[in-house]
Structures are given as structure tokens and as C-alpha cells.
Amino acid sequence: MNNSVKSQFIPQVFSGDRIQIKTINLIVIVSLIACCLITYQQVFDNDFQYKWDDQWVVINSYTEEGLNHYNLWNVLTEFYHGQYAPVNEFFYILLYTFFGYDPFWFHAASLLVHISNVLLLYFLVLRILLTGNKEQAGAWRIPFITALLFAIHPFLVQAVAWMAASKIIVYTLFYLIALHFYITYITTEKYRYYFLVILFFIISFGAKEQAVTLPVCLILFDYFLQRNVHKWNVWLEKIPFFLLSIFFGILSIISQGRTANMEGQKIYPFYQRIILASYTLIEYLTKCLLPFKLSYLYVFPNNPGEPLPLRFWIYPFIILIMGYCLYRYYKQLRILLAGFVFFLIHIGIVLNLFSLKRFELVADRYAYLAAAGIFFSLAWLFDQLISGKKKLRNLYAAMIIVYFSGLGIYAYQRTFVWHDSDTLKTELRHLLDTEKAHFLNKSDY
Numbered sequence: 361m362n363n364s365v366k367s368q369f370i371p372q373v374f375s376g377d378r379i380q381i382k383t384i385n386l387i388v389i390v391s392l393i394a395c396c397l398i399t400y401q402q403v404f405d406n407d408f409q410y411k412w413d414d415q416w417v418v419i420n421s422y423t424e425e426g427l428n429h430y431n432l433w434n435v436l437t438e439f440y441h442g443q444y445a446p447v448n449e450f451f452y453i454l455l456y457t458f459f460g461y462d463p464f465w466f467h468a469a470s471l472l473v474h475i476s477n478v479l480l481l482y483f484l485v486l487r488i489l490l491t492g493n494k495e496q497a498g499a500w501r502i503p504f505i506t507a508l509l510f511a512i513h514p515f516l517v518q519a520v521a522w523m524a525a526s527k528i529i530v531y532t533l534f535y536l537i538a539l540h541f542y543i544t545y546i547t548t549e550k551y552r553y554y555f556l557v558i559l560f561f562i563i564s565f566g567a568k569e570q571a572v573t574l575p576v577c578l579i580l581f582d583y584f585l586q587r588n589v590h591k592w593n594v595w596l597e598k599i600p601f602f603l604l605s606i607f608f609g610i611l612s613i614i615s616q617g618r619t620a621n622m623e624g625q626k627i628y629p630f631y632q633r634i635i636l637a638s639y640t641l642i643e644y645l646t647k648c649l650l651p652f653k654l655s656y657l658y659v660f661p662n663n664p665g666e667p668l669p670l671r672f673w674i675y676p677f678i679i680l681i682m683g684y685c686l687y688r689y690y691k692q693l694r695i696l697l698a699g700f701v702f703f704l705i706h707i708g709i710v711l712n713l714f715s716l717k718r719f720e721l722v723a724d725r726y727a728y729l730a731a732a733g734i735f736f737s738l739a740w741l742f743d744q745l746i747s748g749k750k751k752l753r754n755l756y757a758a759m760i761i762v763y764f765s766g767l768g769i770y771a772y773q774r775t776f777v778w779h780d781s782d783t784l785k786t787e788l789r790h791l792l793d794t795e796k797a798h799f800l801n802k803s804d805y
Contacts, residue, residue, distance in 0.1 A: 384500050385486075389479060392504075392511050396475045399512045399768055402775040403467040403521050411781040412656075413524035416441060419461060423452045444615040447534075447566035448527045466523050473529045474520045475511075480536040481732055482507035485739075487543050488584065501746070505739035508764065510732055514771035515651045518724035521778035522656075525725040531568035532729045534560045542578055546587060558600060565604075569612040570729070575601035576705050584698050628664050628712075635668055636660070636721065637711040638675035643722050644707050648734040651767070654774060656787060658722040695740045702733030 408414040422440065425431035431453075435446045451469070459465035485503035510516065519528040538560035545553035557578075564571035575598050579589075587594055628636065647654065661669050690697050707730040712721065745756040777787050 381500070388482060388500060388504050392478050392482065392507055393475055395508060395768070396471065396478060396511045399771045400471050400474070400520060400775055402772065402779070403471055404464055406467050406521060406778055407463050407780040408523060409778070409781055409784060412784055417524040418452055418466065422449050423456045426457050427453060439615040442616045444569070444611060445527050445567055447563055448530050448568070451526060451530055470520055470523060470526050470529065473533055477529060477532050477536060478507050478511045480533070480540065481510050484536060484539055485736060501743050502736070502739045505742055506732065506735045509735035509738060509767070512764070512768040512771050513651065513731065513735070514654055514767060514774045515647050515724055515731060516728050517771050517774040518656060518778070519728040521775050522725070527568040528725045528728045531564045531571050534564035534567065535571055535574065535729065538564060538574060539577070539581070542581060546585065554597065561601065561604065565608045569608065570706070570709055572605040572608045573705050573709060575605050577702065580698065580701055580705065632668055633713050635672050635676060637713045638679045639672050640711050640722055641707065642675055642678060644727050644730065645703070645734065648727065648731045649738070651770065654724060656724070656777065656784060658720055660721045696737045699733040699737030699740070702736065703730045706730035706733070
């Protein structure tokens with residue numbers, strides 16, 4: 361990379377600006393940690409979900425065998441209940457080794473990982489926006505708003521408050537570290553950082569198979585950071601990542617195929633999967649923006665082979681209209697498009713297009729990392745409003761404060777749902793009563 365191209369990526373910061381940025385960063389870090397602790401304070405009192413997967417995901421023979429070479433080898437080489445997540449299992453083993461099955465420390469560690477992800481996201485967005493010769497005044501606002509949304513959004517509570525879902529937050533931790541090293545690699549051209557990206561990619565997959573999306577995400581970063589994608593080396597350097605993704609994908613398929621209790625399960629016809637995927641995408645998107653009626657369980661609207669409710673047929677057309685608008689105005693909406701593409705890359709793998717053996721149409725935890733893309737786009741919009749006309753600035757600021765307050769309060773309430781199996785069953789009863797009432801209302805017509 362020559363000097364002219366390098367200057368495109370390396371931020372030009374004067375010494376006075378460095379002092380100001382360090383002060384701002386310190387204030388932001390303290391604020392984000394405080395918001396996480398306030399929002400998630402309830403999780404310190406939460407128990408395990410003994411009737412909802414914690415009883416085998418967290419509490420198992422691997423965890424109890426502890427840190428010995430024989431057990432660690434088994435964790436690395438065996439599939440467990442159709443899953444392959446050795447890094448996440450190591451997470452449990454370490455906690456059990458030091459604290460036994462004390463739920464306080466398990467949940468405290470989970471929250472610590474979430475806080476780490478929030479801070480990593482803040483600095484990731486900050487690094488992206490500070491590259492180039494752009495004006496840096498207020499450059500911290502978009503990263504801060506993005507990270508604040510990530511810190512307190514109720515749609516992400518499931519991944520943090522439910523121990524069995526810790527795979528999501530652990531894989532995100534190493535995934536974000538890999539992205540940081542990737543930015544360092546393309547700004548310095550030092551290959552040790554390239555190999556660190558590969559290393560943390562592998563570790564991230566070891567926590568959750570959703571990490572296979574990293575190679576596509578790296579291409580998005582190339583585009584956003586304005587790398588010369590016409591150079592062969594930009595594409596050649598992605599080959600190891602795609603080969604690893606293919607290998608990891610095969611490994612995930614094999615691991616799921618080992619689950620005996622899912623054998624013979626019927627799957628939905630492809631045309632229905634297209635419709636359900638469109639609906640699922642809209643659900644994930646709208647819940648990132650306006651998280652109404654969150655639940656720990658979203659069931660399919662029909663059984664395989666049965667007709668879909670008529671209302672679901674509208675969603676593919678909504679997707680087509682959205683796609684046309686993004687294509688039509690992509691130059692004017694470059695920032696928004698980048699955030700949406702990040703969201704799409706990471707949510708696309710769980711949209712029910714493939715015949716994966718799941719019983720949930722939507723799962724809050726799957727949106728954990730993907731939501732960061734929508735939050736980035738929202739942060740840019742909020743920043744535009746705040747920086748806009750002075751007459752409306754106070755009104756917009758008040759509306760944004762109300763929006764964030766609502767998110768934080770709802771997230772705080774959602775953490776209590778995961779207090780124990782009894783509180784979770786209470787929500788399930790409410791869900792079943794609502795579904796029953798809905799069915800009875802339809803039968804009256």
C-alpha cells in the first residue's frame with residue numbers, strides 16, 4: 361500500500377485532538393458500562409433455567425470433568441446434542457472450576473462478555489469513522505449511540521440473560537476482535553495481523569457456527585473502507601477464510617445430523633421457506649427498530665405440509681420493495697445501506713431458507729450481532745437529526761431520549777423473565793393464553 365493510499369485509512373489526529381478523544385473515550389466507556397450494569401442488574405440474582413436447556417448445555421459431564429487434557433480433547437473432538445461449540449464449553453469449564461455451579465458467577469461472566477462486546481463495538485465503529493481525512497468533530501457520537509443501543513436494547517436480552525445462549529455472546533466477542541485486527545491489517549499491511557484475524561475467526565466459530573459469515577463481512581469492510589477491490593490480493597487474501605467457512609459449514613451440518621431426536625422430522629416446502637424467510641427478516645428488522653411483544657419463543661404459524669396463513673404472502677413483496685428502494689437510492693443512503701448489509705449478512709444464515717432443524721421461527725438471540733448493523737444506521741440517522749436545524753434540534757433530542765428510555769426500561773423488565781424456570785413458564789402461559797384467545801376469535805367468524 362503506497363503512502364497516498366495509506367493516508368486514506370490512517371486518521372490524521374493532532375496532539376490536541378488526541379487528548380480530547382482520550383477524554384471523550386473515557387467518559388463513553390464509563391457511561392456504557394454504567395448503562396449495562398443498570399439495565400442488567402437483575403441477572404446477578406438469576407438462577408439457571410433448569411427446564412430450558414441450561415440443565416444440559418451448562419450442567420453436563422464436560423463441565424464437571426474440569427481442566428484436564430483428556431476432557432479438553434473430548435470437548436474438541438466430540439459433538440454434543442447436535443452441537444459443536446468447544447470454546448463455549450471451555451467458558452463453562454473455567455467458571456465451574458473456580459466457582460462450581462454458582463449461577464451468580466455464570467451470569468456475572470456473561471454480563472462481562474456483553475460489556476466487552478459493547479466496548480469493542482464502540483471502538484470498531486470509531487475506528488471506521490476516523491479513517492480518512494474526514495472532519496472528526498463529533499465523530500464519537502455515532503459510535504456511542506451505536507454502542508448504547510447495543511448495550512440496552514431489549515431484543516438482545518435473551519442472549520445475555522440466558523446462560524444456554526452464551527454461545528452467541530462468546531462468538532461475538534472473538535468475531536469483533538477479528539474485525540479489529542482486520543482493520544489493523546489493512547492499515548498497516550503487516551501479515552501478523554492477518555493471521556490473527558484467521559486465529560480469532562477459528563476461535564469465534566468454536567463458540568458458535570454463525571461465525572461462518574466473517575469472510576463476507578470482511579468484503580463489506582473492504583467496500584466501506586474504500587479498499588481497491590480491483591486488486592487481486594484483496595480477493596486472494598479471502599480464500600483461506602472462505603475455505604474455512606466451507607469446512608466449518610460442513611462440520612455444522614454433520615454435527616446437527618448426529619442429533620437422533622430430530623431424525624425423520626418433516627421440513628417445509630421450499631416456497632414456504634421463501635415466504636417464512638421474508639417474514640422472519642421483517643420481524644428481525646422491526647424488532648431491532650421497535651421491539652414490541654418480545655417473547656422467548658416464536659412458533660411457526662403452520663405445520664409442514666399445511667397451508668400458510670394468507671397474511672404471510674405479503675412479506676416477499678415487502679422485501680422486493682425494500683430491495684428496490686435501497687438499489688434506487690444507494691448513493692444517497694450509503695451509510696444506511698452499509699448498516700443494513702451488515703445486518704443482512706449476519707441474520708441471513710438464520711432465516712429458515714435452509715432446512716435446518718429448528719422449532720423457532722424467530723429467536724431473539726440470533727439477532728445479537730446482526731442488530732449492530734441496524735443500530736449503526738439508526739445512530740447515523742439520530743446524529744443527522746441532532747446536527748440538523750437548530751429549531752427542531754431540541755425536539756429531536758427529546759424524542760431520542762424518550763426512545764432510549766423506553767428501550768432501557770423494557771430491557772430491564774425482560775431480564776426478570778429469565779430469573780428462573782418459573783418466571784419463564786409464566787411468560788409461556790401468557791403466550792399460550794394469547795394464542796388460544798386469537799384462535800377462538802378467528803373461529804367466531
